[in-house]
Amino acid sequence: MFESAELGHKVDKKTFKTEVPKLRAELLDVQYDMLQKKEFPVVILISGVDGSGKGETINLLYSWMDPRHISTLAFAAPSDEERSRPYMWRYWRALPPKGKVGIFAGSWYSQPITDRITGQMRRSELDERLDDINRFEAMLVNEGALVLKFWFHLSKDGQKKRLKALEKNPNTAWRVTKESYDRLKTYNKLQSVAGHVLRISNTAHAPWIIVEGTDDEYRSLTVGRIVLDAMKRRLQQEGRRQVPVAPPILHAIDSKNVLSSLDLKQKLLxxxxxxxxxxxxxxxxxxxxxxxxxxxxxxxxxxxxxxxxxxxxxxxxxxxxxxxxxxxxxxxxxxxxxxxxxxxxxxxxxxxxxxxxxxxxxxxxxxxxxxxxxxxxxxxxxxxxxxxxxxxxxxxxxxxxxxxxxxxxxxxxxxxxxxxxxxxxxxxxxxxxxxxxxxxxxxxxxxxxxxxxxxxxxxxxxxxxxxxxxxxxxxxxxxxxxxxxxxxxxxxxxxxxxxxx
Amino acid sequence: MFESAELGHKVDKKTFKTEVPKLRAELLDVQYDMLQKKEFPVVILISGVDGSGKGETINLLYSWMDPRHISTLAFAAPSDEERSRPYMWRYWRALPPKGKVGIFAGSWYSQPITDRITGQMRRSELDERLDDINRFEAMLVNEGALVLKFWFHLSKDGQKKRLKALEKNPNTAWRVTKESYDRLKTYNKLQSVAGHVLRISNTAHAPWIIVEGTDDEYRSLTVGRIVLDAMKRRLQQEGRRQVPVAPPILHAIDSKNVLSSLDLKQKLLxxxxxxxxxxxxxxxxxxxxxxxxxxxxxxxxxxxxxxxxxxxxxxxxxxxxxxxxxxxxxxxxxxxxxxxxxxxxxxxxxxxxxxxxxxxxxxxxxxxxxxxxxxxxxxxxxxxxxxxxxxxxxxxxxxxxxxxxxxxxxxxxxxxxxxxxxxxxxxxxxxxxxxxxxxxxxxxxxxxxxxxxxxxxxxxxxxxxxxxxxxxxxxxxxxxxxxxxxxxxxxxxxxxxxxxx
Missing domain, CATH: 3.40.50.300 (P-loop containing nucleotide triphosphate hydrolases)
Structure with missing residues (x-):
């Protein structure tokens, strides 16, 4: 499941610089198109391991699109308003309206994954929650929403390196806390829980898109392109009855993949x-x-x-x-x-x-x-x-x-x-x-x-x-x-x- | 959920006798039509409380259609062949091919319901099983099958009366065993488990059809008509991409319903x-x-x-x-x-x-x-x-x-x-x-x-x-x-x- 996100994907800074202006212009275009037609909302979920660049990519998406028509929602512990209502209430009230983009930094998946890792949630409870989530997402798609679920993955080594790099940079050092290192210890547990969660919630109408988080340029360009492409495809469906269509699975920008990364020269005498x-x-x-x-x-x-x-x-x-x-x-x-x-x-x-x-x-x-x-x-x-x-x-x-x-x-x-x-x-x-x-x-x-x-x-x-x-x-x-x-x-x-x- | 199946639905014998020949001719017609086109199978589930006439109705369906193209599958305890494979294997191998009708007397619902009533299955296990079932049925419908799920209901009193009536008739007395009376004792438990199971598995593509089991003529005519109508509708979809369509919910033959059964004359001084x-x-x-x-x-x-x-x-x-x-x-x-x-x-x-x-x-x-x-x-x-x-x-x-x-x-x-x-x-x-x-x-x-x-x-x-x-x-x-x-x-x-x- 995470194989193709451990290949060391990379986009060099030069390519990034030439690609971004085009991408940006196109993103703005489709965003305005969407806004005028008001036919569907875009729900973007950014999830993944710690230090995989979730925040950075969200900020880039902001700077690439018109931020007035994006809402970003970060969910920490629920407020008392939220706790005294059904647990999905906080997400319902945060849904973007038709024509707009909602970016969920941390989503309905975060709490169940955390609770399962810490053992506060049993496997059967997790599975019940996942069914609720699957039905919720099916409802969103049936109601016309374009749902894009990103999971940013890092190999264990990759996560360690990312944390070190963030610490070195004075602008980002504040992001690395003791908790970040604690999470490194639970890396294997996270991978196993995430693997299970992603398998169960990898539906045809709202599949997961797994992105390697190591390289900033690769990660952001990949997400930007997938978002653009999915929005374009969805806009073309206009008029016809909205058929839930899964986002296209893009070829990696650096054309690295699990097959090309194999060393076919290996031999045995x-x-x-x-x-x-x-x-x-x-x-x-x-x-x-x-x-x-x-x-x-x-x-x-x-x-x-x-x-x-x-x-x-x-x-x-x-x-x-x-x-x-x-x-x-x-x-x-x-x-x-x-x-x-x-x-x-x-x-x-x-x-x-x-x-x-x-x-x-x-x-x-x-x-x-x-x-x-x-x-x-x-x-x-x-x-x-x-x-x-x-x-x-x-x-x-x-x-x-x-x-x-x-x-x-x-x-x-x-x-x-x-x-x-x-x-x-x-x-x-x-x-x-x-x-x-x-x-x-x-x-x-x-x-x-x-x-x-x-x-x-x-x-x-x-x-x-x-x-x-x-x-x-x-x-x-x-x-x-x-x-x-x-x-x-x-x-x-x-x-x-x-x-x- | 069971309200409309506790109204004392009834069809008199005379109406039954005039309706059956027409129904039969039409059923045979669509059955042959189906058989020739070989476009889809029909999967009919007959479930419900004990003594609600499951066997009788299946036998009638047999006599109304061409039995060579119907397979009936009653599932008792799994064989050792079946036990040594995934639990759905026995149902997979019993599926009717395109063009044919498969009647499941006792189905993938029977075991989980029984196990839940006896306490051998926890609620969370039941729910996991129900999810498997929902996905299985979604697959069947996506693959083109027409899935009709009948639940025969009896009120507690109704069940008691049915058992007595079966006992009286020398042809049916053998069907009433000590176990039948035992089940009367667990009536409330069954209703609560069945209510839960039916709610969770009442999907848009394969909804439950609840039929009052008390009156033989009403029950069989109702099932026959629904099967006929659903097959006809499905045959009309030919050519077009098969859209999963829920079977129509028919008006009761005796035109009794939960609203017409209300006593609107009730007054308070x-x-x-x-x-x-x-x-x-x-x-x-x-x-x-x-x-x-x-x-x-x-x-x-x-x-x-x-x-x-x-x-x-x-x-x-x-x-x-x-x-x-x-x-x-x-x-x-x-x-x-x-x-x-x-x-x-x-x-x-x-x-x-x-x-x-x-x-x-x-x-x-x-x-x-x-x-x-x-x-x-x-x-x-x-x-x-x-x-x-x-x-x-x-x-x-x-x-x-x-x-x-x-x-x-x-x-x-x-x-x-x-x-x-x-x-x-x-x-x-x-x-x-x-x-x-x-x-x-x-x-x-x-x-x-x-x-x-x-x-x-x-x-x-x-x-x-x-x-x-x-x-x-x-x-x-x-x-x-x-x-x-x-x-x-x-x-x-x-x-x-x-x-x-």
Whole structure:
């Protein structure tokens, strides 16, 4: 979920200086347009870890737009007026009217997150609150509001560095308090609570937009551009019945993403490969025979670029398992029977029972990958799929399944090499089709679909593992090692209650 | 919520015999139409109290349609195959494919309701499950399914009578077991749990349809007609993008409803009126001065036919209160400021703080009454309003508010008499406008809007009180007495935790 906000995104000062005037002019333009039409309000939530630049970005948005038509609302402890009414009352009275922009610095998410971290709120109470919030946001969107929820993320190291930098600068030193350092101590707890909160409230109508907070220029330019773009899109809907549309997920300004940041040069020599492969295969064989595994199940998901080596990797895993204990489910076009059912039905039917494993060679992620890119389903369909998929995996995990998801990535050059090799080799020719060549032309579309997928479905319970697959040996060992590690961790942790605790 | 299913609905055998052949022919027709087009499945849930005729109605539906294209699924304890997978797996695998009808006798609601009644499930666990269910049903509807959820209701007496009748008939006696009588003992608990479950899962895309179970002919004909009508409507949507549309809420076949069942002849003599008015006014004055009220608040909602006497009743309540302690909020057309906000905003702003009262003279129910009837909002808007309103009131109650809602009903004749009197009396003339006369022409539309409103928003936490208002004395005393009783009950019950417990 936070993977793409730990890549060290950066925009240099020069680019920033040339970009800002354009952005500013455009923002003012749409702001006035909005103001005249008075058709919808914009609700911007700025949340995230301490020291991630929430205040700075809000101030910049102020200076970029006409501040007379923005209201910023910072919520500290509720007043006695507020405490003696339903807890959402303070937010209701702060909502911006149609035509205006309301920036919520700290929002309906702040208190529940804090209370959960300090233990003042139980998990079940948090979840009830999140449902209230989801319904509230659905109402806002149904009433026409454009809701943009930003979460500013910092890696633990990043947070430490930010605090030091703020302290050094006499203008910002006052912002760093003892509490800021205290929060560093609860960093892991925050990440786990925030991960849960963001997953539950990552709805199709009001998804979270996660932004790396480290670099001021990157962060502010990113937020500014997303706000601009979303407002523009929403203005174009004018006249038509307002369809709730999620804000577009922008490519990063510095074009860094989770895929481009992979080091595809990683290799494993044949000798090392053979010894490590053997080691992890035998460890895996032991793990699935562990008596504790009888109450669990294993769900492996393989996605990846065409010709990235999914099949070969899956065979290396199968080699470690007893054929009676697992099945491989290759996912191609749905059968007639499957097309007559809800999208996820064909995956539900293949879930393993306890003590068993299912390996999905391609999976339910088809909806947000090929179906999205090829237009096989509507935007509304794939936008709601993220939440449906998270629900689906969450239900698996709660029933004891260990869900391990792999994306195998190769470079465009390596793919070309493999395609050619397949065409030239008699027994591999069946593996290459016209479709593969067509998909290749949509390389960039696939890259952004994969990045969105990782952003929205790499949850604490079912994280994605991105695998550098230019070298098959490296990839296979990384996959096997990851499966072993996830299994070990899960079996160690086995108290009979799975899922969020 | 169950009010309209306790009216003693009945269809005589002769009507039944003439209606069934037509219904049957039409049902078969749409069933084949559906089967050919294979555009959507129909998911029918038959739930409700024991002995309310679930089995009988399912059997009838079978005999009315082509049973080869219906699947009925009764869910008892999960098999070991099912237990070793996520709990929704058994329902996923039972889903009907497009073109077919699946009848769920006992459904994803059964287990949670039973477990909650027996105490095996905590309230928070139930609520988590209900969220899963809501998301699951939203997915079904988004995937194109027509979801019809029936709840068969019996009053406690009705249930007793049904059991006796089943026992008497040698063909049905086997159905009555010791367990059936045990369930009679938990009747109140079931009603309270079911009320909660139905409120939370009464979504705009898959609302509950509550049917009185007492009379076989009424129940089956009602279900048959609703199924037919919903399938027809859904088939007409063909081609267009499938918009989730809630099934229409049909007028009862025997044209009985919560309003027509009121005895409007009830009267109170002047002498009795004066003494009772004084009694309840002074009791009310005491209650709001009770130290325990300092932590609570009072929200009174007045809706009713035009000229039903809301104003006069409100003044009688005001007379018992300290002017500093309450405010009356008359709801007319929204102001410009209010129009620029979500619909419920203008009501949120007037919520009383603790220790205070607000009297709403007309209210948020305008959306499902006048706005629905006059077409001031879209069908989608008023359909989602029921759930939004229930949420809104639920949040009030959880913050300590006591919410008392009145519908004042007069007969059409009495209304005409009052309208004429207003026109003829100088100082009352301002009270009658052309709009009142126009509304009167839509009498029937208002009746069905009110019935739907009561069905969907008369919750355990914020029930409606329907007031027979042809006699003003009677109405005023009934209102005052109800306010006092609700307040007494709430203050007695005060453990600092409000809402569902």
């Amino acid at each position: 044949k000798k090392d490969y053979e010894s490590q492969l053997a080691k992890y295969q035998s460890r895996l064989a032991e793990l699935v025979r562990d008596p504790r595994f009888a109450k669990r199940s294993l769900v492996l998901v393989f996605e990846g670029s065409d010709a990235a080596g999914k099949g070969g990797t899956i065979r290396r895993i199968g080699a470690a398992l007893d054929a009676r204990q697992y099945q491989i489910v290759p996912i191609a076009a749905p059968t007639e029977e499957e097309r007559a059912q809800p999208y996820l039905w064909r995956f539900w039917r293949h879930l393993p029972r306890t003590g068993r494993a299912t390996i999905f060679d391609r999976s339910w992620y088809g909806r947000v990958l090929v179906e999205r890119v090829e237009g096989f389903c509507t935007e509304a369909d794939w936008l709601r799929a993220y939440a449906e998929i998270n629900d689906f995996e969450h239900q698996m995990v709660e029933s004891g399944a260990i869900v391990v998801k792999f994306w195998l990535q190769i470079s465009a050059d390596e793919q070309l090499r493999r395609f050619k090799e397949r065409q030239d080799t008699e027994f591999k020719r069946f593996k290459i089709t016209d479709e593969d060549w067509r998909n290749r032309e949509k390389w960039d579309d696939y890259v952004s679909a994969v990045c969105d997928m990782v952003d929205r479905t790499s949850t604490g319970l079912a994280p994605w593992t991105l695998v550098e697959a230019n070298d098959k040996n490296f990839a296979r060992v990384k996959v096997l090692r990851t499966v072993c590690e996830r299994l070990e961790e899960a079996l160690k942790d086995d108290d009979g209650k799975y899922g969020d605790k | 002047k002498k009795d009126y004066e003494s009772q008015l004084a009694k309840y006014q002074s009791r009310l004055a005491e209650l709001v001065r009770d130290p325990r009220f300092a932590k609570r608040s009072l929200v009174l909602v007045f809706e009713g036919s035009d000229a039903a006497g809301k104003g006069g009743t409100i003044r009688r309540i005001g007379a018992a209160l300290d002017a500093r302690q309450y405010q009356i909020v008359p709801i007319a057309a929204p102001t410009e400021e209010e129009r620029a906000q979500p619909y419920l905003w203008r009501f949120w702003r007037h919520l009383p703080r603790t220790g205070r009262a607000t009297i709403f003279d007309r209210s948020w129910y305008g959306r499902v009454l006048v706005e629905r009837v006059e077409g001031f909002c879209t069908e989608a808007d008023w359909l989602r309003a029921y759930a939004e309103i229930n949420d809104f009131e639920h949040q009030m109650v959880e913050s300590g508010a006591i919410v008392v809602k009145f519908w004042l009903q007069i007969s059409a004749d009495e209304q005409l008499r009052r309208f004429k009197e207003r026109q003829d009396t100088e100082f009352k003339r301002f009270k009658i406008t052309d709009e009142d006369w126009r509304n009167r022409e839509k009498w029937d539309d208002y009746v069905s809007a009110v019935c739907d409103m009561v069905d969907r928003t008369s919750t355990g936490l914020a029930p409606w009180t329907l007031v027979e208002a042809n006699d003003k004395n009677f109405a005023r005393v009934k209102v005052l007495r109800t306010v006092c009783e609700r307040l007494e009950e709430a203050l007695k019950d005060d453990d600092g935790k409000y809402g569902d417990k």
